[in-house]
Amino acid sequence: MARTASLSGFPEWLPQERLVELHVLDTLRRTFELHGFASIETRAVETVGQLLRKGEIDKEVYGLSRLQDDDDSASRDDANALALHFDLTVPFARYVVENAGYLAFPFRRYQIQKVWRGERPQEGRAREFTQADIDVVGDGDLPFRYDVELALVIAEALSALPIPPFRLRINNRKLAEGFYRGIGLTDTAGVLRSIDKLEKIGPERVAELLQEELGATPEQAKAALELASIRTEDTSFVDQVRALGVEDELLAEGLAELEEVIAAASAAAPGKVVADLSIARGLDYYTGTVYETVLVGHEQLGSICSGGRYDALATKGSRKFPGVGLSIGVTRLVSRILSQGLATASRSVPTAVLVTLADDGSWPAAQGVAARLRSRGIAVEVAAKAEKFGKQIKYADRRGIPFVWFTHADGTHEVKDIRSGEQVVADPDTWMPPAEDLVPQIAAAPSA
RNA sequence: GUGGGUAUAGCUCAGUUGGCAGAGCGUCUGGUUGUGGUCCAGAAGGUCGCGGGUUCGAGCCCCGUUACUCACCCCA
Structure with a gap:
């Protein structure tokens, strides 16, 4: 007997709710196109080898198989097996490499599509959901200015939506990595993962985590927390970081980059952008600027838009295609808009x-x-x-x-x-x- | 993947010590012989998630299972 009730994590909207979602999609599309981003769509499936290329084995990727296949357990080891894409950035990187001969660089595109993640669903967390991505990819190099521009486009797009005020928090991987290296903590990913919990479990627990799980000394934990507590709407964070007295080449580079982003972004979108040195980002392909966005008053919902700079995601032989981009969690946004009644459609049908x-x-x-x-x-x-x-x-x-x-x-x-x-x-x-x-x-x- | 909670009408939920399956809202019909919403009257709608057990008797107790949900993990 086929299941008729709703499937958890695979949201479906009523007509009146769908109109709200369509409004969000239309608004995003219009804003992206006003800024000259071209639309593309990539196939829903990638090869497992492509999706797990960056070593993210533990990602909850949905495999694709034929019911009639008799050798059903091959997928985990077979790099040519098919799987549903987990985000839009990795497929985009593959698309760029594949079509590099036909594209004009820097290539700016937007892409609004479903993605799938086999996670346990919760409010604001689905297994099938829509992302709206914008990215710019360069051939060989990509001017740093794009890190600023993308933040501004996203701020404009989000401002046009029927949502509460948001805060675009920006950090820099080089800055964080350099700092942790400078104080002798080498497991940068581990440190970032712990720091990421700061808002949820508080500084004391994070300090414990750093010491218990990463073998940090109390002094190292204290320094890491001091860095993570820095949060400014202007470039004054630069002096605050320097005051911590850590010397590292990568740190200096990241600090300069973040300063440039914040200086330009806070001037163009005052009050919407903040340098937040606690932002970690889970995905490991980010190499510089990282972004994360929360709705003010809805911090519990998590990030509704995030992304960053990735310098090594797409390569073709010795050719590199560095990129920077952000992804809006459309489904997460829409589900919150609907559950909180933040916006409603005036009627359930188009009919006038x-x-x-x-x-x-x-x-x-x-x-x-x-x-x-x-x-x-x-x-x-x-x-x-x-x-x-x-x-x-x-x-x-x-x-x-x-x-x-x-x-x-x-x-x-x-x-x-x-x-x-x-x-x-x-x-x-x-x-x-x-x-x-x-x-x-x-x-x-x-x-x- | 780990742990807690829940499962009764389309929806939100009652259901007493184990003793006839209920309410509100919604839907439909009529009051209203061709202009809705309010009001009144009536009707339809159920495998009490599923399987087993205990019992004269189970929505209620026991075991199992599935789904949903919340938290963790991770993330949009």
Whole structure:
């Protein structure tokens, strides 16, 4: 017996909810295109070898197999086995290498697609979800300025959405790695993983973790925490880091990079960007700038947009394609918008006008009226049966259709706004609904 | 993958010591002989997640199982 109930981690929206999601997708697409990003779509599957190339064996990747295959257990070891992509950055890197001869560099693209992760679902965490990525990839080198530009594009895109204020937190891998190396902590990934828990479990527990799991001395733990506690909206973090007295070449390089990003970004998007030296980022292909974004007041939800600089993800022989990009968690955002009622659609259907039937014989004439309205861009449906007008109006009311159209025996027309009850004479060739009723509107709730 | 909680109508949930399966909302019909929402009356809707056990008798107790959910892990 096939399962009919919803599957955990594979969200499906109702029409009214889908309209909110579509609004988010449309807004992102428009913003990305305004900044000259081209759209591409990559296939849903990659080879296992491609996906796990960076050694992320423990990633929860969904494999793909035919039910009829008899050798079903081959996938784990077979690098040519197929699997659903885990994010959009790795497939994009593969796409760039494969099509390098046809692309003009620096290549800027956006990509809005589903991705799959076999994790245990929770609020804001799905197994199938939509990401909206923008990336710029260069041939050989990529000017550092793009690290700034992408942060600004993302800030603009997020600002256009019906969501609470956000904070784009920026850090730099070189800075962190150099610092930890400078104080004698070599397991950078391990340190970052512990530091990443700072907000959740507090500095004392993190200090314990650093000492217990990574063998750090109390002094090293203290220094690591001091770095992680630095958080400024301007470039004053530079002096704070220097005051910690750690000398390292990589640290100096990362510090200079982050200073440049923050200086430019805080000038262009004041209050939305912050240097936050506790930001870690899990994915290990990032090599420089890293970004993470939280909704103010919804920090529990986790990051809703993150990314970074990756200098070595895509290579073709001796040719390198360094990139920088960010990914918006569309599904995570939409699920929060819906569960908190942050925005709602004004109706559940596109229909603006329902043309009623006075009798069943008038259906063809009603279709004619509908066609005249549609020719001017008005979404119209025609009643299927000549039920009592009360029922036909109720049909519109249940769906939020704002207008009901009547054609009288003498050939004249009237249109009724069912919210006000106001009914006026109308001409199918000239009448227009108010602009706000033409298509469903997404209204943001007043921020609490 | 690890640990906790939950599972009864479309939805939210009651269900007493183990004794006839319930409410509100929603849906449908009528009151209303062609203009909805309020109101009134009525109706439909159930394998009590699934399998087993105890018992004269199980929604309730016991065992197992699955799903959902929360936290961990990880991350958008």
